[in-house]
Amino acid sequence: MIKYTKDVLMNKVGHEAQIYNEEERAKIAETAKKASKEELINIIYKLSEAEGKMKISTQKNIIFETEIIKLCIKMEVQTIKQENNEQQKAQASEMPEITKNTNTPKFNVSTTKIEEPIKQESKIEKKQEEIEQTPITLAEGVTIKEWQNVINKIKSQGKVMIYTNLINTEAVELNDMTVAIRFNNGLNAFRKELLQKPENMSVLSKEIAVVCGKPMQIKLEDAGRKQSNYKKG
Numbered sequence: 001m002i003k004y005t006k007d008v009l010m011n012k013v014g015h016e017a018q019i020y021n022e023e024e025r026a027k028i029a030e031t032a033k034k035a036s037k038e039e040l041i042n043i044i045y046k047l048s049e050a051e052g053k054m055k056i057s058t059q060k061n062i063i064f065e066t067e068i069i070k071l072c073i074k075m076e077v078q079t080i081k082q083e084n085n086e087q088q089k090a091q092a093s094e095m096p097e098i099t100k101n102t103n104t105p106k107f108n109v110s111t112t113k114i115e116e117p118i119k120q121e122s123k124i125e126k127k128q129e130e131i132e133q134t135p136i137t138l139a140e141g142v143t144i145k146e147w148q149n150v151i152n153k154i155k156s157q158g159k160v161m162i163y164t165n166l167i168n169t170e171a172v173e174l175n176d177m178t179v180a181i182r183f184n185n186g187l188n189a190f191r192k193e194l195l196q197k198p199e200n201m202s203v204l205s206k207e208i209a210v211v212c213g214k215p216m217q218i219k220l221e222d223a224g225r226k227q228s229n230y231k232k233g
Contacts (some may be wrong), residue, residue: 002047006160008032009040013167038190041161045194046071071223141172141180150207165191170223171208179208179216186224195220 007017011031032040047150050067054060101190144150147170155163172180181204183191194200201218 002044003045006049008035009037009044009160012037013038013164018207037164038087041164041194043071045161048146076226141174144173144179144211146173146210147171148209150211151168153207159200159203161194165195165220173212174219177217178219179212180219180221180233182221184223187220187222192220206233 007020008028008031011018011025011028012035019105020028030126046067050063053067053069057063069122150171151163151166151169154166166181170182170184172182174180181195205216207217208218
C-alpha cells in the first residue's frame with residue numbers, strides 16, 4: 001500500500017512508473033487527479049508509522065485495521081467539511097440582495113453605522129493580504145552546486161516524503177555554520193512541519209554535512225516572496 005501510494009504521488013509530480021500496464025497506469029493517473037500531494041504524503045507517512053508499530057507488536061492485524069479506519073474517517077470528515085463549505089457558498093450566492101432605502105433619513109443613519117465596522121474589517125483584511133504578498137529579502141550566500149545530487153541520493157534511500165518536498169528547492173551556504181534550503185514554490189506549514197521532524201532533519205543534516213565537509217545548521221526559507229530590490233517602508 002505504501003509503494004502504490006508512492007507511485008500515485010510520483011505520478012502527481014510528473015514521474016510515471018513503468019512497471020504497470022497501460023490500464024493500471026490509467027487508474028493511477030485518475031487517482032492522482034482526485035488527491036492532493038499533501039494528502040498522499042500524509043497517507044504514506046501514516047502507513048509508514050503503522051508499519052513501524054506492527055513490527056514490534058503481536059497484534060499486527062489490529063494495529064493495521066485501526067490505522068486504516070483512522071485514515072478513512074479523517075478523509076471522510078474532510079470530504080464532509082468540503083461539501084458543507086460548498087453548500088454554504090451556494091446558499092449565500094442565492095440570497096437576494098438587500099437594497100438601501102435612500103428616501104428615509106432614518107435608514108440612512110442606521111446603514112452608515114452598520115457599514116462602518118464592515119469597512120474597518122475590510123481594511124484590516126486588505127492590510128493582512130498586502131503583508132502576505134509583500135516580498136521578502138533573502139541573505140546572499142554561496143549556492144551548493146551538489147544540491148540536486150543530495151536530493152537524488154535521498155530519493156534513492158527511499159525517503160520519498162523528504163524527496164518530494166525538496167523538489168524545486170536550492171541550498172545556499174549562508175556562512176561557516178548555516179545552510180539555507182530555499183523553497184522557490186513557497187514553504188507552507190505542512191511542508192515545514194514535515195521536514196522539521198527529528199528523523200527527517202537528521203537525514204538532511206547528514207547529507208549536507210557530507211557535501212560541506214562539516215556539520216551545519218539548517219534553515220528553511222520561503223523563497224516564493226523573494227525580491228532582491230525590496231526596501232522596508
